[in-house]
Amino acid sequence: MTEIQDSSTPTKRIAAIDLGTNSFHAVLVDLYPDGSYRTIDKLKEMVILAEKGMKHHLSEDAMQRGLDALKRIKFLCDSQGVEEILAFATSAIREAKNGGDFIQRVIDEVDIKARAISGKMEAEMIGYAVRHSIALDEEMVLMVDIGGGSVEFIVGNNEKFLYYNSLKLGVARMAAHFVKNDPITRKEIETLEDHYRKTLSDVANIVREHSVKTIIGSSGTMENIAAMIAQRNSISSAMTLNEMVYHDDEFLPFYESFIKLDRKERSKEKNLDEKRIDIINPGMVLVKFLIEEFNIQNIKISEAALRDGMILNYINEEKSTLPLVARFPDPRKRSVFELLRKCNWLKEHSSHVAKLALQIFDDFKQELELEEGDRELLEYATYMHDIGYYISHRKHHKHALYLIRHADLRGFTADEISIMANVARYHRRSTPKKRHKRYRKLNGNLKRRVKKLSGILRVADGLDRSHYQNVQELEIEKAKDMVRFYITTQGDPELEIWGAMRKKELFEEITGKELEIYAVEQDESVPAEASE
Secondary structure (H helix, E strand, C coil), rough: CCCCCCCCCCCCCEEEEEEEECEEEEEEECCCCCCCCEEEEEEEEECCEECCCCCCCCCCCHHHHHHHHHHHHHHHHHHHHHHCCEECCCHHHHHHHCHHHHHHHHHHHCCCCCEEEEEEEEHHHHHHHHHCCCCCCCEEEEEEEEECCEEEEEECCCCCCCEEEEEECHHHHHHHCCCCCCCCCCCHHHHHHCCCCCCCCHHHHHHHCCCCEEEEECCCHHHHHHHHHHHHCCCCCCCCCCCCCEEEEEEEEEHHHHCCCCCHHHHCCCCCCHHHHHCHHHHHHHHHHHHCCCCCCCCEEEEEHHHHHHHHHHHHHCCCCCCCCCCCCCHHHHHHHHHHHCCCCHHHHHHHHHHHHHHHHHHHHHHHHCCHHHHHHHHHHHCCCCCHHHHCCCCCHHHHHHHHHHCCCCCCCCCHHHHHHHHCCCCCCCCCCCCCCCCCCHHHHHHHHHHHHHHHHHHHHHCCCCCCCCCEEEEEECCEEEEEEEECCCCCCCCHHHHHHHCCHHHHHHHHCCEEEEECCCEEECCCCCCC
């Protein structure tokens, strides 16, 4: 008889290290039997291997910075009980004549075996990482990962990649070749644009053929640009940049002001990494070039990059030893269910409450001015509303808020995560109040959405107060100043009626109607006790 492995217990802890031109990134993850993974720790070390440009030779200083960084990463891995380390070397190392010497020193001095991968493989794995973290559909998008030595371009959607390649257009390389002045001159910008135009002809053809309107950017340069734009335009990015969107008409004014700055002025930008100050401009020019030449309208950020692709590739190769039990192609649904499983969620109760909540949502969507996207957020918030039990029963609603906010849910914007976390938090006890820190920080629109969705969830949760899915059917009848719920139950209805009635206050506030609940028994309606 085959032994069934506990899906909530990790099978292995691994680390993935991306040895890039500008920085070394490490991520430590636990792998689970269903093929999912959970991030345990991260470490980023700026190393600038190509400090004087891509000269096909790593200096002794650059190699020593890299070795020192890897020693710190190795110490973290050892202290966290990592069982296997994946290390992929990219542009600067694979092109350097002494790259092999550096890799051998990494083996001898750090005890990490690094692998120099091809640019094509790097691009493909970045594509898989982005697709894993961003909710794509059938629309073709251009994925762009701007590194120090190379830039990876992938054209694809949720099902396939039409093109993927790594081109030698990285910001450190371009800065060394084309930028001699500070601030960068108009002539240098034009020379850069001419170079991009010649190098990107194949990408341009396929982007235009498929009318691509969206760029998904990953890695440090794209994240730095997004973070600076977010700050200037008051776009929420406090929890995560993943899924953050800005538009061409937001980037272009920012570009025009930023490109004129000298080094001292750039150093004052809070969201610009110190070691990118001297190399950021070619990346700025590249983004502007892509927007204008390819008629791009939207730029979305993916925090997943090569290291995530390395993990996914490892899982795929090791799937014979990782018994997979559930896979969701949609990153939003997948990440929610990964969290639910890890927190030992109350599946039957939460699923039943979600069914009731969505029925109420559909009945009140129009009059509450709710959007279809709110329906999905309500569904996921309802699934997750009791995961705080994983920490403790006491204040489990507040624990749910914390878990959702810090779970690294993929495919969601920071605002969407805030909505789900707050809606889950308000399923019991207090309704939203200005004195509540996390609620107070939301803007007016988000506060209103949280109140409406919380009002629905509270009543739906009350209708399964027993946690035994007693309510079999719910019929909703609306009058001018009154809402009547008729519930058909398989057992005594009193506990469910009591549970919903004691949590009806917010629902009545958002609808402007008084709620009454009746139990249906053999075609007879029995009025509910309305006492609190």
